[in-house]
Amino acid sequence: MANKKISKIVLLGPQGSGKSTQGQVITDYLGIESLAAGDILRSAIQQKTELGNKIASFVNNGEMIPDNLMISLILDELKKTVYKKGFLIDGFPRTIYQASNLDQHYLLDLVINIDIPDELAIQRIVGRRICPNGHVYHIEHHPSGLDSRCEICHQPIHFREDDREDLVRKRLSYYRQETSKLLAYYQQQNKLAVIDGSGSIADVSALIINYLKEHAG
Numbered sequence: 001m002a003n004k005k006i007s008k009i010v011l012l013g014p015q016g017s018g019k020s021t022q023g024q025v026i027t028d029y030l031g032i033e034s035l036a037a038g039d040i041l042r043s044a045i046q047q048k049t050e051l052g053n054k055i056a057s058f059v060n061n062g063e064m065i066p067d068n069l070m071i072s073l074i075l076d077e078l079k080k081t082v083y084k085k086g087f088l089i090d091g092f093p094r095t096i097y098q099a100s101n102l103d104q105h106y107l108l109d110l111v112i113n114i115d116i117p118d119e120l121a122i123q124r125i126v127g128r129r130i131c132p133n134g135h136v137y138h139i140e141h142h143p144s145g146l147d148s149r150c151e152i153c154h155q156p157i158h159f160r161e162d163d164r165e166d167l168v169r170k171r172l173s174y175y176r177q178e179t180s181k182l183l184a185y186y187q188q189q190n191k192l193a194v195i196d197g198s199g200s201i202a203d204v205s206a207l208i209i210n211y212l213k214e215h216a217g
Contacts, residue, residue: 006109006216007032007086010093010102012182013114014175015168016121017197018204022114023090025205029212033083037091040073041065062167064094064174071101078106095178096185110215111186112208113179114197118172125168129157 007030013019020036027034041059044052051069058065074092077083093099102108127139131150137143137157144151186192193215195207 006030006212008106008109009086009088010108010111010186011088011090011114012111012179013197014116014118014121014172014179016124017114017116018201019090019114021201022195022197022204022208023088026112026208026212027088029209030086030088030216032086032088035074035077035083035087035089035092037070037074037089040077044073059162062162062164062170064171067095067097067101070094071098074102075105093182094175096181099182099185108189108191110193111191112211113183113192113194114204115194116197118169118176120198121172122165122168125163126165128160128163130160131155131157 009026009030009032011019011023011026023034023036026032041055045056045059046052055065055069070092074089078087093102124138124141127141129137129139129144131153132155133150133153135150135152135157137150144157146154148156150157183192183194193211195204195211197204199207
């Protein structure tokens with residue numbers, strides 16, 4: 001991949017690969033805006049509209065959101081002026097159909113895949129705890145110093161229902177099936193960079209920044 005300006009990125013990787021953390025590293029480095037598909041979905045669920053309730057039923061059963069619904073949500077979000085200088089999308093696309101629809105509206109510069117083994121992903125996710133304001137802890141690797149409350153906002157931290165191991169395994173299985181096709185799709189476009197996400201946060205960040213330094217114009 002030749003050196004060029006990189007401002008439109010898709011970030012791929014299974015749950016537990018650290019996409020949200022590394023996405024922040026990337027957006028800070030490039031000066032672009034982050035769009036997390038999961039945040040868009042959770043916002044719709046919290047609003048408890050007809051659409052939000054429909055999304056909640058899929059999420060709580062560990063099922064993927066239908067393609068056309070996800071495409072509509074993401075494209076509507078990208079119309080906002082905050083993304084004019086560039087964006088990093090985390091959690092979308094998940095299928096070839098979603099990817100081809102995104103390509104019809106935006107020309108991507110780079111697709112980064114942060115990959116980790118399934119068992120490591122499960123270990124990271126099942127031990128995760130989160131507060132209502134989105135601050136994340138882990139019972140082994142990053143426990144809260146206030147036991148069952150968030151160190152930052154003092155709100156209760158809890159185990160998310162969709163972080164159950166059986167649901168995580170179900171999503172990972174689906175993710176591997178669909179993403180293998182997606183990785184081939186972007187590889188054919190010469191836009192794919194694969195990053196090993198098994199290391200520490202700092203190590204993975206260094207791998208990504210070094211790649212961007214080498215390839216961003």
